[in-house]
Amino acid sequence: MRCFQFHNGDKKEEPKTTKSNSAKSSFTDGEMRQSGSDCNSQDVSDTSTGSRGRSQFPVLSDRPSNLRAFTFSELKEATKNFNRSTKLGEGGFGCVFKGTVNISEDPANKVDVAIKQLGRRGLQGHKEWVTEVNVLGVVEHPNLVKLIGYCAEDNERGIERLLIYDYMPNGSVEDHLSARSETSLPLAMRLKIAQDAARGLVYLHEEMDFQIIFRDFKSSNILLDQQWNAKLSDFGLARLGPPEGLTHVSTAVVGTLGYAAPEYIQTGRLTSKSDVWSYGVFLYELITGRRPLDRNRPRSEQKLLEWVKPHLSDAKKFQLILDPKLEGKNALKSAHKLSLVANRCLARLPKTRPKMSEVLEMVNKVVEASTGTGNPQPTLRSTESMSTFEETEAKSKRRFTDVKIGDAGWLVRMWSIKLVKTC
Numbered sequence: 001m002r003c004f005q006f007h008n009g010d011k012k013e014e015p016k017t018t019k020s021n022s023a024k025s026s027f028t029d030g031e032m033r034q035s036g037s038d039c040n041s042q043d044v045s046d047t048s049t050g051s052r053g054r055s056q057f058p059v060l061s062d063r064p065s066n067l068r069a070f071t072f073s074e075l076k077e078a079t080k081n082f083n084r085s086t087k088l089g090e091g092g093f094g095c096v097f098k099g100t101v102n103i104s105e106d107p108a109n110k111v112d113v114a115i116k117q118l119g120r121r122g123l124q125g126h127k128e129w130v131t132e133v134n135v136l137g138v139v140e141h142p143n144l145v146k147l148i149g150y151c152a153e154d155n156e157r158g159i160e161r162l163l164i165y166d167y168m169p170n171g172s173v174e175d176h177l178s179a180r181s182e183t184s185l186p187l188a189m190r191l192k193i194a195q196d197a198a199r200g201l202v203y204l205h206e207e208m209d210f211q212i213i214f215r216d217f218k219s220s221n222i223l224l225d226q227q228w229n230a231k232l233s234d235f236g237l238a239r240l241g242p243p244e245g246l247t248h249v250s251t252a253v254v255g256t257l258g259y260a261a262p263e264y265i266q267t268g269r270l271t272s273k274s275d276v277w278s279y280g281v282f283l284y285e286l287i288t289g290r291r292p293l294d295r296n297r298p299r300s301e302q303k304l305l306e307w308v309k310p311h312l313s314d315a316k317k318f319q320l321i322l323d324p325k326l327e328g329k330n331a332l333k334s335a336h337k338l339s340l341v342a343n344r345c346l347a348r349l350p351k352t353r354p355k356m357s358e359v360l361e362m363v364n365k366v367v368e369a370s371t372g373t374g375n376p377q378p379t380l381r382s383t384e385s386m387s388t389f390e391e392t393e394a395k396s397k398r399r400f401t402d403v404k405i406g407d408a409g410w411l412v413r414m415w416s417i418k419l420v421k422t423c
Contacts, residue, residue, distance in 0.1 A: 187370065215274065272356070319332055
């Protein structure tokens with residue numbers, strides 16, 4: 001195996017010549033990047049004019065990091081030599097193990113951690129590993145998984161590359177939405193997860209002096225801690241947003257089928273609105289309990305957005321797409337309001353999608369309405385975003401309103417809940 005020295009983002013890359021209108025992609029039936037431990041040399045470096053010749057995260061490399069460097073022997077001991085009994089799962093990065101490590105001078109002060117061991121996938125895997133270190137080493141937010149440290153060490157097998165995170169005992173949102181799950185996420189929990197995930201994206205997009213585009217937002221990358229707080233994880237495909245004066249970053253097309261925004265798939269032009277689209281897909285996951293792409297279902301039900309499309313015209317049809325695990329009128333009303341937020345995120349034109357801060361404001365209103373507090377009408381700050389959304393919820397004289405959503409720009413007539421006066 002070829003060895004790659006660990007660097008913190010300061011290594012210069014060769015200029016790329018990839019054109020955005022012929023973006024290189026790595027589509028598969030599940031993920032658009034290869035998974036497991038197979039070799040994957042797909043080049044996903046930024047190729048916009050403003051980023052050529054620079055490393056992926058040059059801004060972050062100069063920032064102080066509190067990450068701890070672990071030795072490989074420490075991690076072998078923590079995982080009982082990476083015993084299968086400690087294995088939590090396997091993803092695009094490699095295998096993940098549960099372990100216990102000491103993070104202070106007190107030998108008795110040990111904490112549970114999740115340890116990712118990079119699969120033998122060559123340069124691409126190393127890039128993703130470096131990206132995780134660069135991003136999570138300098139950003140911190142309650143709704144981002146905390147990276148504790150890393151390991152980069154040579155041994156007889158080559159170079160070992162590992163990442164050590166806070167352990168998330170309640171797994172991923174995808175786990176709990178699965179039909180095989182023994183637990184069921186109640187409505188209130190799903191709404192909280194929607195809030196937490198939105199807060200994480202708002203932080204990445206708008207609350208720092210640089211912008212990070214997640215690029216692989218999906219339910220399996222949203223983990224739940226002991227208190228069921230949702231945290232975004234797996235930043236291996238993250239990218240810095242476009243420099244000032246540029247509208248997008250051009251990259252090879254990677255991510256997960258079913259979540260990727262149509263304009264990104266078609267052109268390779270990446271913006272924060274790509275994450276907004278993925279978030280809209282995720283909201284329909286929470287509403288329906290179904291995956292965005294499920295080859296095990298009948299052909300007409302395999303693609304989530306296509307399946308929900310004919311069910312959005314009225315209340316009776318909408319109820320047919322509601323997750324059977326959610327029951328009651330309150331669940332139906334809240335799910336409908338959440339679908340309106342999803343539809344705004346799934347606008348065909350990226351410019352017409354709201355920013356994540358606006359999306360969060362709408363989700364907050366849905367939560368307030370579900371608990372009977374605050375103004376039950378979800379709203380947006382911007383005038384442009386208000387027009388369609390307010391027509392659907394606030395103008396009770398109109399029974400229907402036209403809303404364009406979806407990767408084909410299809411037109412649906414959204415049903416609105418009648419306003420009932422109470423004494």
